Amino acid sequence: MKELTVIAQELSINIKQAQAVAALLEEGCTVPFIARYRKEAHQSLDEVAIVAIRDRLHQLRELNARKEAISKSLMERNLLSDELAAAIAASETMSGLEDIYLPYRPKKRTRAMVAKEKGLEPLALFLLEQLAEARPEEEAGKYVNAELGVENVEEALGGARDIIAEMVSEDAVSRAALRDLFQKKAFFICKVVDGQEEAGAKYRDYFNWQELAANAPSHRVLAMRRGEKEGFLSLRVLPETEEALFILLGMFVKNESPAAQQVKLAVADSYKRLLSSSMETEIRLFTRQAAEKEAIKVFAQNLRQLLLAPPLGQKPVLAIDPGYRTGCKLAVLSAQGVFLHHDIIHVMTEAQQEQAGRKIKQLYGEYKFEAIAIGNGTASRETESMARRLKLPLPVIVVSESGASVYSASDLARQEFSDLDLTVRGAISIGRRLLDPLAELVKIDPKAIGVGQYQHDVDQGELKQSLDDVVVSCVNLVGVELNTASAELLGHVSGLGPSLAKNIVSFREQHGPFNSRQKLLNVPRLGPKAFEQAAGFLRIANGENPLDASAVHPESYPLVEAMARDLSCQLEELLQKESLRKQIEPSKYVTSKFGLPTINDIMQELEKPGRDPRQGFEAFSFSEAVNSIGDLVPGMRLPGIVTNITNFGAFVDIGVHQDGLVHISNLSDKFISDPHQAVKVQQAVQVTVLEVDVPRKRIALSLRSENVAHGENKKSAPGLGPAKLGPTRNKEREAKGAASKPAAPASFNNPFARLLGKQDS
Secondary structure, three states: OHHHHHHHHHHOOOHHHHHHHHHHHHOOOOHHHHHHHOHHHHOOOOHHHHHHHHHHHHHHHHHHHHHHHHHHHHHHOOOOOHHHHHHHHHOOOHHHHHHHHHHHOOOOOOHHHHHHHOOOHHHHHHHHHOOOOOOHHHHHHHHOEHHHOEOOHHHHHHHHHHHHHHHHHHOHHHHHHHHHHHHHHOEEEEEEOOOOOOOOHHHHHHOEEEEEHHHOOHHHHHHHHHHHHOOOEEEEEEOOHHHHHHHHHHHHOOOOOHHHHHHHHHHHHHHHHHHHHHHHHHHHHHHHHHHHHHHHHHHHHHHHHHHOOOOOOOOOEEEEEOOOOOOEEEEEEOOOOOEEEEEEEOOOOHHHHHHHHHHHHHHHHHHOOOEEEEEOOOOHHHHHHHHHHOOOOOOEEEEOOOOHHHHHOOHHHHHHOOOOOHHHHHHHHHHHHHHOHHHHHOOOOHHHOOOOOOHHHOOHHHHHHHHHHHHHHHHHHHOEEOOOOOHHHHOOOOOOOHHHHHHHHHHHHHHOOOOOHHHHHHOOOOOHHHHHHHHHHEEOOOOOOHHHHOOOOHHHHHHHHHHHHHOOOOHHHHHHOHHHHOOOOHHHHOOOOOOHHHHHHHHHHHHOOOOOOOOOOOOOOOOOOOOOHHHOOOOOEEEEEEEEEEOOEEEEEOOOOOEEEEEHHHOOOOOOOOHHHOOOOOOEEEEEEEEEEOOOOEEEEEOOHHHHHHOOOOOOOOOOHHHHOOOOOOOOHHHOOOOOOOOOOOOOOOHHHHHHOOOOO
16 A cells, blocks of 8 residues: 555655555556547546556565565564664665665675774774864774784774775765765766777777766767776776765764864775775666666657558559669569569669569559658669559558568568568568558567657667567557457557467468457466456457457447447447437446446547558658759758657658658757657658768758748757767668767767867857
8 A cells, every 4th residue: 555655756646546556456457458449547647647557566565575575584684673674664765775784784805804803893983073182193092913913003094094985975864965966967988999999990089078967968978888897998897085075074074173083084094995886886787777777768659650650551562672773573463462573673773673663563563552661771772763663553652661671580570471571571571561550560579669758778678678569569559450460560569469369360270260359268277367457459351340340348338238228229330320328428428337437438439440540651752863862962852751769759761772861950940859849750851961971871851940931050960970860770770779979969969068178059
């Protein structure tokens, strides 16, 4: 109950909402199911709030488990006093709890331990009293004992200071004060390692870099850490030493007596030798976790936008995986994405392009495909131009092939197309992701899709949880056609998982298509609980019950049937006729089980049963006048597709094999703190070319209207230089992380930049 009270306060919800969500999670309910079909229980919380409750509940339970472990350890050693037990119970954070435990934690032999063994602890306590009349040297003389290893007065005082230093470093109050200082005023101090200037050139922006750790954006934190890990950078995170000592001296030094001078020395030693390194370790962990959390958030936002990109829909397509040396691989797919035929063409010479055109026209006459999907890798623009010159009455669409090669080499692809070459599998994946991006992309590890920011540097467990949440959320938001979905897609449906998904596909293959949701209960190992969780998210087109094609849950069928009876009509009529639905008074059907939130959801679903929440598909094409980076000139206005979004800007494909970077300062006419406020992944945009660096293959772009009016941005982003340009696109750059090079540490919007002598905007 205490955990839920804390969560309710933190999330500004009432305790009953937190209790309801916790109880449903405990029952094994999934987040999408809770959000969609149990609104009455938790008073219509959304998925974000439900996930927050789930994750915070897990954190608090981990904290409580640690409290129990610490209490048990202290009890076994007869160290658990009532006061200590109360302090442990009252601790609200893991760091605070560890501070309480620190003095009692079993540890390696320390200088303070050695001093205590020499009998110097009473001397340390005497010095800490800081009596005005105390004479430290005189008192220390009493502890000189050659047999115990104390040879003289200075050794006695040194040992006493060691004991005081450890006491200071283990004091919970002093640690809390230092922790607050480090979190607010520590600086990242980054320098190049001697002799690594050339090898670490990609990190040159950080060769002599400082900034306030509290203000450092996640991409810079992760870039500096990566450079340090690779051995090119040295990195410290420290506040001003004088300020740290001022805090500690104020806490432990009482006066100016000779004894107090000994305490001053001990405090300074404690900070230099013990506390600074301990707090630096904590602040490094704190900033790393914050940066990782932000990077994971960015990745999750991008992935959600990519998965919910508009589908072309069920239309036969010709998919082309373009290439020079080995040719372009063709794959013809049916409207349902079934592989029908493959071939190969070449486009390097005019003669080859003419022959390729004849081949495509021949296939068009045979298969009547309604769109051509072309991967955006090598030879993409040449292949696109050739296809457009054919003047076929269908759209030619360039499709991102990020992750296609990962899929083509996967076990799943080998199982699906064991007799096909990897490149043909890649073409099939390109075509299918045009038909339905969500259904195809769920087959690929999200990290390989290439829409992240330093995703390989973050906590992989947390990243996986976050991305899994996104995939599950998107799949269940859209809904899944039960009779055509792959096992991979079904595996993300609420309550199913890989094992039950495979059982469903096997049952479907053996017994034919499902004609009702209820038949799911005949699938081996799929019991009532799994059915309850999954049924509402599964669709059956043309099933026995028209509601099976909708998001109305089977548990609500009696309610809808009652509506139809009251109107003296059939279910089909209720779904087809708006005039009948307008006669329904929702409040009339409220029961103890179904409240207005559920009934209103049902009414919306009856208007457009099984509607796809994704936007309608719109064909996009690049400028025919631009095919390579050499064709670009500052001031050009070009169409592009947003391929990735990071904290520092958005990468845009303009059809020249390298993504350009629209820095955050050029994303909007007004100030924005998050690029997602201005653009989405896969959004079509019109950009202005600001700068082109052909040797480094970097392109700077803008979405600001002033750049449209003036041709180019006269007020270039300060403090960036050439490093503000976008990275070269690697056909599978996602395998190495989307942001393989660190973003330049932009000095604008950074008040500390003025102190560093950087230009500030």
